[in-house]
Amino acid sequence: MGGSNFIMLIFLIALQFLDPCFALPLCTDSRAPFTPKAKLEFCSYNGTSCCDNADDLRLKKQFDSMNVSDSDCASLLKSILCARCDQFSAELFRVDSIPRPVPVLCNSTTSANSTQSSQATNNFCSKIWTTCQNVSVLNSPFSGSLQGKAGAPIVSNSTKLTDVWQSQKDFCDAFGGASDDESVCFNGEPVTLNSTGIPSPPSGMCLEKIGNGSYLNMVPHPDGSNRAFFSNQQGKIWLATIPNEDSGGTLEFDESNPFLDLTDEVHFDTQFGMMGIAFHPKFSENGRFFASFNCDKAKWPECGGRCACNSDVNCDPSKLGNDNGAQPCQYQTVIAEFTVNGSASQPSKATKAKPSEVRRIFTMGLPFTAHHGGQILFGPRDGYLYFMMGDGGGSGDPYNFSQNKKSLLGKVMRLDIDSSPSDTEVSRLGLWGNYSIPKDNPYTIDADLQKEIWALGLRNPWRCSFDSARPSYFMCADVGQDQYEEVDVITKYGNYGWRAYEGPYVYAPRTSPGGNTSVNSIRPIFPVMGYNHSDVNTNEGSASITGGYFSRSMADPCMYGRYLFADLYAGAIWAGTENPISSGNFTSNKINFTCASDSPLECTFSPGSSFPALSYIFSFGEDNKKNLYLLTNSGVYRIVHPSRCKYTCAKEKDTKVASPSPVSSPPSKANRLRGPYKSLLALLSLLCLLLVNFV
Ligand SMILES: *[C@@H]1O[C@H](CO)[C@@H](O)[C@H](O)[C@H]1NC(C)=O
Ligand SMILES: *[C@@H]1O[C@H](CO)[C@@H](O)[C@H](O)[C@H]1NC(C)=O
Ligand SMILES: *[C@@H]1O[C@H](CO)[C@@H](O)[C@H](O)[C@H]1NC(C)=O
Ligand SMILES: *[C@@H]1O[C@H](CO)[C@@H](O)[C@H](O)[C@H]1NC(C)=O
Ligand SMILES: *[C@@H]1O[C@H](CO)[C@@H](O)[C@H](O)[C@H]1NC(C)=O
Ligand SMILES: *[C@@H]1O[C@H](CO)[C@@H](O)[C@H](O)[C@H]1NC(C)=O
Ligand SMILES: *[C@@H]1O[C@H](CO)[C@@H](O)[C@H](O)[C@H]1NC(C)=O
Ligand SMILES: *[C@@H]1O[C@H](CO)[C@@H](O)[C@H](O)[C@H]1NC(C)=O
Ligand SMILES: *[C@@H]1O[C@H](CO)[C@@H](O)[C@H](O)[C@H]1NC(C)=O
Ligand SMILES: *[C@@H]1O[C@H](CO)[C@@H](O)[C@H](O)[C@H]1NC(C)=O
Ligand SMILES: *[C@@H]1O[C@H](CO)[C@@H](O)[C@H](O)[C@H]1NC(C)=O
Ligand SMILES: *[C@@H]1O[C@H](CO)[C@@H](O)[C@H](O)[C@H]1NC(C)=O
Numbered sequence: 001m002g003g004s005n006f007i008m009l010i011f012l013i014a015l016q017f018l019d020p021c022f023a024l025p026l027c028t029d030s031r032a033p034f035t036p037k038a039k040l041e042f043c044s045y046n047g048t049s050c051c052d053n054a055d056d057l058r059l060k061k062q063f064d065s066m067n068v069s070d071s072d073c074a075s076l077l078k079s080i081l082c083a084r085c086d087q088f089s090a091e092l093f094r095v096d097s098i099p100r101p102v103p104v105l106c107n108s109t110t111s112a113n114s115t116q117s118s119q120a121t122n123n124f125c126s127k128i129w130t131t132c133q134n135v136s137v138l139n140s141p142f143s144g145s146l147q148g149k150a151g152a153p154i155v156s157n158s159t160k161l162t163d164v165w166q167s168q169k170d171f172c173d174a175f176g177g178a179s180d181d182e183s184v185c186f187n188g189e190p191v192t193l194n195s196t197g198i199p200s201p202p203s204g205m206c207l208e209k210i211g212n213g214s215y216l217n218m219v220p221h222p223d224g225s226n227r228a229f230f231s232n233q234q235g236k237i238w239l240a241t242i243p244n245e246d247s248g249g250t251l252e253f254d255e256s257n258p259f260l261d262l263t264d265e266v267h268f269d270t271q272f273g274m275m276g277i278a279f280h281p282k283f284s285e286n287g288r289f290f291a292s293f294n295c296d297k298a299k300w301p302e303c304g305g306r307c308a309c310n311s312d313v314n315c316d317p318s319k320l321g322n323d324n325g326a327q328p329c330q331y332q333t334v335i336a337e338f339t340v341n342g343s344a345s346q347p348s349k350a351t352k353a354k355p356s357e358v359r360r361i362f363t364m365g366l367p368f369t370a371h372h373g374g375q376i377l378f379g380p381r382d383g384y385l386y387f388m389m390g391d392g393g394g395s396g397d398p399y400n401f402s403q404n405k406k407s408l409l410g411k412v413m414r415l416d417i418d419s420s421p422s423d424t425e426v427s428r429l430g431l432w433g434n435y436s437i438p439k440d441n442p443y444t445i446d447a448d449l450q451k452e453i454w455a456l457g458l459r460n461p462w463r464c465s466f467d468s469a470r471p472s473y474f475m476c477a478d479v480g481q482d483q484y485e486e487v488d489v490i491t492k493y494g495n496y497g498w499r500a501y502e503g504p505y506v507y508a509p510r511t512s513p514g515g516n517t518s519v520n521s522i523r524p525i526f527p528v529m530g531y532n533h534s535d536v537n538t539n540e541g542s543a544s545i546t547g548g549y550f551s552r553s554m555a556d557p558c559m560y561g562r563y564l565f566a567d568l569y570a571g572a573i574w575a576g577t578e579n580p581i582s583s584g585n586f587t588s589n590k591i592n593f594t595c596a597s598d599s600p601l602e603c604t605f606s607p608g609s610s611f612p613a614l615s616y617i618f619s620f621g622e623d624n625k626k627n628l629y630l631l632t633n634s635g636v637y638r639i640v641h642p643s644r645c646k647y648t649c650a651k652e653k654d655t656k657v658a659s660p661s662p663v664s665s666p667p668s669k670a671n672r673l674r675g676p677y678k679s680l681l682a683l684l685s686l687l688c689l690l691l692v693n694f695v
Contacts, residue, residue: 002021024472024489024584025087028095029445032491032525033087043082045190051085059084065139073132079188080105080128080141088191090472091184097383100175101141103186107176124187125176129168133161142175146519193580198587202558204576205593206645209601210243211251211636217276217375218621218629218636222283223348228623230636233273235266235293239254239351242623243600245555245640252598260291260338260353265303267296267331271393275333275374275462280417281383287347290361290385290417292376295332297365303332305363306432308392314515320367329365333372335433337417349445361385361417362433364408367401368393371460371479372409379414382470384438387413387452388476390460396481396509397499402457403517405448408432410498412461412476414441414454442493449493457496457524462568463547463619464490468626470550470582477547477565478527481507486527487565487576489584492558497524501617529576529588531566536570544568548620551575553627556642558649563588564628567619573617573630596644601635615653 025033025361027050036052042060051059059081068074083092090096092103107125119535136159143159165171165435179185184193204688214232221227221239231237235257243249266274276292283289295303307329309315317328334435340350366372371390378385391397392408402410416436421429429437429451449456460479467473474490482505488496500519501507504526510518533543548564562572563576563586576588596605621629630637639651 005418024470024582026090026491027087028084028089028093028099030090030095030440030492031117031445032489032494034523034525040085042080043085044083045085046100046607047655048087048563049085050087050089051082055084062139067138068135070132070135072160073135073137075611076128076131076188077560079139080186080331083186086186088184090252092186092191094183102175104183105172105175106179106185106187107172114505124185125172126168127163127188128175129171133168133248136160141201142171153543167625193583195580197579198579199558201577201589202562202591202642202647202649203557203644204642204647205556205559205573205575205591206596206640206642206647207593207603207630208599208640208644209244209247209603209637210637211240212601213251213255213635214618214633215636216274216618218619218623218631219277220622220624221348222279224624225348225376226624228621229277229279229394230621230631231274231277231291234260234268235264235274236260237274237277237291238351245638246625248598248600251636257352259351260355262291262293265295265300266293267299269369271370272331272371275372276376276388277588278376278378278385281378284348287350288337288358289340289353290335290337290376292333292335294372294374295334295365296330297332298327298330299427301432302360303334303363305332305334305365307365307367308401308407308409309365309367309399313399313401313404314366315401317367319513326369331366331369333362333364333374333389335361335362335376335385336337345373350402359434361415362387364432366392367399367409370394373458373461375461375464377464377466379474380466380468380598382438383418385415385435385476386454387415387457388461388464389413390458390479391498396507396511397459398509398511398513400499400509400512400515402459402498403495403500405446405453406450407455408450408452410458411450411453412455412458412464413452414438440492445493449468454492455490455494455496457494457498457522458488459498459502461547462545465547465620465622467548467550467563467604468552473550475547475550475563477545479544480530480533482532484527484530485533485567486530487545487547487563487586488525488527491525494525495522497522497526500524501526503527503530518616528584528586529563529574531574531588535568536572542569546617546619549622549628550630551621551639553625553639555627555638555640557651558642559639564620566620566630568616568618571615571617592647594645595637596640598644603637604634 033048033050038053040056042056059226063078063081080102093100105125136526140159143164177185184191216233217231219229226242229237236259238253239259240253272294274293278290280288297304301627307317309317320328336357338353339358340347340353343352344350370393373388373390375388389411391402401407416438419436421436437451443451458478461476462479464476476488476490478486481502486503500517501524527541536543546566546568550563551559566573573591574588575591576586578586615634617632619631
């Protein structure tokens with residue numbers, strides 16, 4: 001390996017670790033910030049905040065109980081209590097590690113450039129110390145050590161900072177911190193992010209075609225290898241080897257020898273089929289994986305389950321009518337568990353699964369024949385299974401299922417498939433199968449909610465993903481009805497508005513036998529991106545969004561950090577750019593794309609064109625190297641170096657030498673490492689890279 005390549009690799013690794021990866025605006029209870037009904041009286045946070053008026057009152061009481069006589073110190077302590085209301089409070093209080101009783105107080109700026117405004121950042125911590133050190137404070141949040149203090153009973157003794165902390169250094173070692181590229185600290189003011197400058201849209205996206213099959217799902221092999229599972233709508237899963245870029249190779253697998261064939265069980269039709277596959281995070285040890293598909297109980301007795309249209313949700317199955325000749329709940333949505341045990345010495349070596357179902361996780365009868373999402377994904381941070389479900393069909397969600405807290409239609413569900421419920425639990429909780437309820441699901445906030453629900457108000461979530469660099473960015477595209485296709489950031493207990501809203505617009509249903517939800521009764525979270533139907537031309541005269549991924553691949557450095565999504569019919573692709581980074585403020589641009597002239601399989605479209613007619617973009621995929629793929633009915637396309645299509649990307653030149661190597665992904669917040677460990681990790685990754693390149 002040449003010296004310059006070596007330096008390039010170090011540069012690449014540095015780049016990966018400098019990647020800003022702190023959270024988006026998020027509250028300490030993991031919910032999205034919101035606008036309180038009335039102005040907050042005590043904490044001066046206005047606009048979007050994490051406090052409602054009750055929180056504000058509680059903070060005022062806490063402040064009063066501190067009985068601070070010195071007015072300068074009092075005003076600083078008030079700002080610290082009120083940091084709970086900041087839209088970045090989850091980050092300020094570091095809720096993903098050991099939550100703190102007070103926010104991280106800025107004690108200096110670090111050498112790395114901060115994305116937070118630097119002016120007021122300096123030494124807020126020392127300001128607290130100098131102003132408050134001799135002031136008596138009752139119920140001081142600073143008394144005692146930091147660890148495990150959140151929620152602990154507060155000693156009512158009057159304390160001065162000097163009673164507990166020897167010096168400013170002691171105090172700021174405990175409570176201070178910096179705003180760096182990974183996190184924000186509190187400087188006495190609401191957090192504001194510096195604009196990173198809007199990067200201009202990429203000049204174009206270059207694709208190579210590496211497969212000619214039509215798939216709905218691509219899931220990288222959990223063992224980290226260059227293999228991925230592909231499933232089609234009919235019900236087959238294949239395990240394929242992905243060729244290296246520039247190798248001229250195509251997907252390698254034996255089509256006649258699928259990993260699993262469920263075509264006998266799966267009911268396949270326009271909107272039905274195998275909708276999702278997910279591999280247990282510990283698949284390499286336990287061999288567990290899951291398929292989400294539709295079935296027909298008239299043809300397969302094991303298919304039947306409770307009907308989603310029932311008296312609990314004010315729905316009478318006999319009044320549904322028979323859509324396309326189907327009886328209500330003839331078709332079902334199921335999640336079934338499978339295993340590779342017994343087919344190889346280790347799960348990673350398995351090339352075939354046992355065909356028989358190990359366990360049925362979930363079964364629910366569908367009221368109509370459309371909008372039943374069906375994607376399944378394991379949360380990268382919590383290991384729970386997220387299950388995306390549409391409103392069940394019918395124009396305008398006639399039964400108001402998406403807003404109905406007792407219905408699982410129009411929801412993102414969150415299930416624990418690692419602990420089995422007892423039979424009594426299943427009947428007591430009214431579960432739809434063999435799973436448990438995570439203890440922090442949002443029913444703990446709102447007792448009216450069905451316990452499986454994580455987020456509500458969706459119409460038909462079609463392709464969701466977690467940003468592999470920032471797991472708190474859980475992105476879902478939600479298919480619209482008449483006007484607007486949207487992209488949402490899914491948060492705990494978030495209500496995405498459907499059917500009171502379609503995207504940003506108020507929606508009035510044509511019929512509403514199931515009752516109505518008034519616009520004023522909900523607090524919707526509006527999409528972060530999207531497009532009007534009038535923005536796309538399609539043969540079908542209709543539009544349907546397909547959600548993608550945040551690009552974390554260096555194959556196209558100009559695409560790095562942008563969120564890609566598409567229109568299924570129009571064959572149009574957009575890149576969403578967040579500015580400032582971590583603000584949740586996105587703009588999106590339709591981007592040009594074309595196929596590399598040296599594509600391994602022939603591509604049939606030319607520069608500036610969209611995908612040819614009848615070529616639908618069903619889905620996106622991401623492999624273990626974070627390269628991105630388009631799954632279309634004309635085949636599988638990989639996003640490659642822009643120069644292969646003669647697109648210019650100024651950053652490409654710098655990174656091309658090293659891009660074929662498997663570069664480790666940027667650290668996730670889940671295992672964010674600080675200080676010396678970071679450099680240690682960087683060193684380890686470097687060693688891994690060297691091994692990969694030499695061995
Ligand atoms: C919000 O608060 C800031 C500072 O307290 C003030 O300058 C601004 O005008 C307020 N905005 C609104 C809409 O009240
Ligand atoms: C609050 O402080 C004042 C003096 O600043 C003192 O007189 C009063 O007793 C204190 N109240 C409590 C409840 O300790
Ligand atoms: C920090 O910002 C300054 C000015 O914006 C820039 O010149 C400098 O290169 C940056 N340093 C780093 C380490 O990014
Ligand atoms: C933040 O933005 C301001 C205004 O553009 C700039 O002067 C300042 O240097 C920026 N701070 C950092 C840390 O980049
Ligand atoms: C706090 O008390 C210490 C020791 O008595 C003294 O040196 C210091 O000046 C005092 N600080 C303030 C702000 O009064
Ligand atoms: C502090 O509180 C503890 C128990 O709450 C009590 O035992 C102790 O005497 C108090 N100390 C002072 C100085 O008031
Ligand atoms: C700032 O806080 C960090 C984290 O607690 C600490 O390591 C560092 O020493 C502090 N810096 C100063 C100047 O106090
Ligand atoms: C699809 O690709 C495979 C392998 O690359 C090839 O054997 C097959 O003939 C192709 N089918 C079509 C219709 O092009
Ligand atoms: C498969 O094997 C793993 C490891 O021995 C075990 O934990 C798991 O329970 C097995 N699963 C089934 C379905 O037998
Ligand atoms: C629709 O929502 C409203 C308010 O959220 C509720 O009153 C009504 O019962 C819901 N419809 C059904 C079928 O539950
Ligand atoms: C959102 O992004 C746009 C375009 O990048 C920018 O003009 C605008 O200032 C941003 N808004 C906020 C609140 O940062
Ligand atoms: C996309 O291609 C069209 C036609 O070739 C061209 O007019 C347009 O400027 C391109 N857009 C971008 C963002 O490069």
